[in-house]
Structures are given as C-alpha cells and as structure tokens.
Amino acid sequence: MTAFPGSIAFDEYGRPFIIIKDQEKQSRLTGTEAIKSHILAGKTLTKILRTSLGPKGLDKILVSPDGDITVTNDGATILKKMDVEHEIAKLMVQLSQSQDDEIGDGTTGVVVLAGALLEQAETLINKGIHPIRIADGFESAAQFAIGHLNSIAETFPFDQNDLEPLIKVAMTSLGSKIVSKCQRQMAEIAVNAVLAVADLEKRDVNFELIKIVEKVGGRLEDSTLVNGVVVDKDFSHPQMPKVLKDVKIAILTCPFEPPKPKTKHKLDVTSIEDYRELRKYEAEKFETMVQMVKDAGATLAICQWGFDDEANHLLLQRNLPAVRWVGGPEIELIAMATGGRIVPRFEELSSEKLGYAGIVRELTFGTTKDRMLVIEECANSKAVTVFIRGSNKMIIEEAKRSLHDAMCAVRNLICENSIVYGGGAAEISCAIAISNQADRISSLEQYAFRCFSEALEVIPLALAENSGLPPIKTLTDIKSKQVAENNSALGVDCMLQGTNDMKQQHVLETLHSKKQQIQLATQLVKMILKIDDIRSPADSEI
Structure with a gap:
C-alpha cells in the first residue's frame, strides 16, 4: 500500500482526491532559475563527453546492471548506456542519438557544441538578456554559420577506379578507435562494403544489405568482407x-x-x-x-x-x-x-x-x-557480410561501432560529395566569420552572435586539450593564421604531424554532417531556453 504525505478526501460525486500537506513549504523552480537549472544539467553531461572528443580522446568504461562491460569513446554509445535521470540530460541523449541515426558520425561533437552554447547562454542570462532573444540570436547565428560552411566547402573527388580518397576518409573516422592498429584494413572493408551496395546513379546506399557477423576468437586482423x-x-x-x-x-x-x-x-x-x-x-x-x-x-x-x-x-x-x-x-x-x-x-x-x-x-x-x-x-551480388573476429566480446562490439561510423562517413560522401576540413578548422573559420558579422549588427543580437562564435571555439579547444597541446595558445595561433593566410583548412594538429593544414593531413568531414551538428545543437539549446518549468505528474494536484 502506498503512503501519501496527506489525507484522502472525496468530492460530491464520490471521486477521491488527495490533500497535500505543507504545500506552501514545497518549492518549485520557475522562470530564469529553472532555465539555469536546465543549463547546469546540460553542462554536467557535456563535461563527461568532452574528454572523449578527437583522435586522442579518452575512452569510457561503462558497467551495466548485469555486469556487462563496455569500453568506448563513441558519444552516442556512452550516452545510451548511461543511467540518466534529469529530463534535460535525457534530451541531450536524444540529441546524440538523432545525430547517430541521421549521419552516423559526430555524435560527441554535437553534444559538446550544445553544452558550449548552453554555457554561453547562461552568461547572457546573467547579463539580463531575455532567453527568447538569446534563442532567436543563436538561430540567426546558426543560419549564418551554415551559409559560411557552404561557401568554404569543397567538392570531394570520387572515382570508382580510385578508392584511395575514400579509404583515407574511413581511416580518419577510425583513427580514434580501438581498431586503429588495423586501421587500413578496416577502412578498406568499410569502403568496399558500402560500394558493393551503393546505387551510384541515385546516390543512395542501403545499409540493410550490409550484415555484420561477429565471432569471438582470433584477431581483429582476421576480419574480412564476404561478397x-x-x-x-x-x-x-x-x-x-x-x-x-x-x-x-x-x-x-x-x-x-x-x-x-x-x-x-x-x-x-x-x-x-x-x-x-x-x-x-x-x-x-x-x-x-x-x-x-x-x-x-x-x-x-x-x-x-x-x-x-x-x-x-x-x-x-x-x-x-x-x-x-x-x-x-x-x-x-x-x-x-x-x-x-x-x-x-x-x-x-x-x-x-x-x-x-x-x-x-x-x-x-x-x-x-x-x-x-x-x-x-x-x-x-549487392548483399555483403562483414565478418568480424576479436579476442573478446568487448573488442568485437567496439569494432562493430567503429566500422559502422566509418561506413556512415563513406556513405555520406557518396550521397553528398561536399566536404569541409576537420580538426576544428571548419569551426574556427565559422567562429571568425560570425564574430566579424557581430560587429556589423547594431541590435541586441550581436551578443548572441559573439557567444555563438565563442561556443564554436570550444570544439578546437577540446581537441587541443585532449591531444596534450596548450589549448588557448593553439587556438589563438590557428585563428591568427586563418585570418592572415585566408585559409579555412587550418586546424588542430592532433596527431602531431608537424602541420596545421588539414588538407595535407587529409582530415575531412562531410558538409552535411557539420551542418547537421550545428542545426541539431542550436535547435536543442533553443528548446531548453524556452522551458521555464518542469511539471511532472507527481507534482500535480490530484
């Protein structure tokens, strides 16, 4: 029997209702305080994922209630397996999942960007700017960023007879994963699997025709593609x-x-x-x-x-x-x-x-x-099977996730062959453009534009930090070089190759993926800024 902090009464029709005691002593956050509480929940979740961003990002070990162990740095998987209670944190989990379903890549970056936007929004709220004005300003800045991405995007050279560019893209995707020791082999498997089921005329890839079968035992190098x-x-x-x-x-x-x-x-x-x-x-x-x-x-x-x-x-x-x-x-x-x-x-x-x-x-x-x-x-002959071997179940599961990300990256390039450069290069270029645009705006939106610019810089800062580089010095050096050389391909040298030019390092991201990250993160932040109360059924009077 459930005990209630009150007594049960009946109305004139005999329907029971509960009289809650001490109602005046119970507090509920509303308005600005509620929004700040939501922002805190989003920032807390982002801090967990931020260290997993980039090729040198750290892995997380997750233990399920049954004792199953998962080791991964895939943002969508980490969030999916976390036991999240707060409603806003659950929205962040859904954000990562929607990025994974739509693009298959960038699941960590989209959450880090959303967290950075929330942090900047809190600064503006403390200055007395209304959340609706902040949300609208972020929306305008996001549209400007997408327009700038279209202007700096390049066409990816794709030829069925020369698969090397596609293999390099798949290798970039696999660089931060456990399978990086056989990076080239896994990249070739991913590219050949996608091309086997791709309809190049319609620019469509049916992933249902790619089956992944795993068997514990053997080495990762024993994995193969079966036509x-x-x-x-x-x-x-x-x-x-x-x-x-x-x-x-x-x-x-x-x-x-x-x-x-x-x-x-x-x-x-x-x-x-x-x-x-x-x-x-x-x-x-x-x-x-x-x-x-x-x-x-x-x-x-x-x-x-x-x-x-x-x-x-x-x-x-x-x-x-x-x-x-x-x-x-x-x-x-x-x-x-x-x-x-x-x-x-x-x-x-x-x-x-x-x-x-x-x-x-x-x-x-x-x-x-x-x-x-x-x-x-x-x-x-379009149906293919990727047969994965590995020493234990944990490594095989991570290999499956890594291959899925690599295949999604290749699929995105076949569907839309426009690319921007990774390593934070696109974010820095957008941040510079938005900051310059803010100087031309005379209304209150200029504050939102500047904060959006600073939020975009969190991505290269996190990449530099996770790679063991001095984050602020690295970011300021790259920003000054991008402005001086007018080169939007300069990013963070995470792999310590000796050059910041991502074009030389062949670190690419699909334009669609980058645009989707900015759009999804902005939409979620806009939604959170408009929620000034959370009312659950338990709080309602019965």
Missing part, C-alpha cells in the same frame, strides 16, 4: 557435402514435419497396428515434402524451423543438403541476396521461387571447430 551472406549455422547432417556449386536454394518457413492434430481433436493410438499406421503416414508425408522440394529443382533447402532426425536422415538419403533453424532476418537477407522467394507452404514451391548462389560452403575455424555457412556469388 554474400554468412550464417551462423552449419549443414543439418555431418555427412552432407561441405561445398556446393551452382546452388538452387529453396527458402522455406514451413517445418519438415507431418501436420499435427488441432487442439480440439485427439488422436488415440491403442494398438501396434495404429502405431504402424501412424509411422507409415509420417514417412509418406516426409517423402512427399522432400519430393516437392526436389521436383522444384532445389539443390539446397534452408528452413526457418527445425526438423527431426528422421527427416534429416531422409534428406541425406535423397541427396538434398539442408540447413535448419535459420533466423528471420537471415532468411530475409538470403532471399534478397539470392533473388529467391520465401515460401510458407510446400505446395507453393516452384522453380521460379528458388534463389541462386554460385557457391555455398561450410567455414570451419577455431580450436572448438566452430562452423558457419558462407553463401557467395549470389544472383543479387
């Missing part, structure tokens, strides 16, 4: 052939077993003759099912459900290799890759519904004789 489908299953009988060529595949979602009596009916076996009749009926049904598959011309049966030993033995005798207990997503991917149709009933099976694969082989590896099935040279 087909890898299924974590083996042939249903150990004596079935391990390699099949020119395979016609029947993809079934019906089990190899006789029909069972419905729930309303009962089958009584009272004598040996009855039992023999039942066995004969089952054997005939098995024969009929196998014959239907053979008559359709199939040389391999892939079944979503299982079948018993009798059916398995019969399949072996009739020279029909089979795979059982294949999951729904794998069944769909096999159907897409092989050009086959998923068949729910044996009676509907025909030669037109069969899928085709050039080779189906059983892959054996590891000291425990682990087996997996590889379906290659499919009719629709």
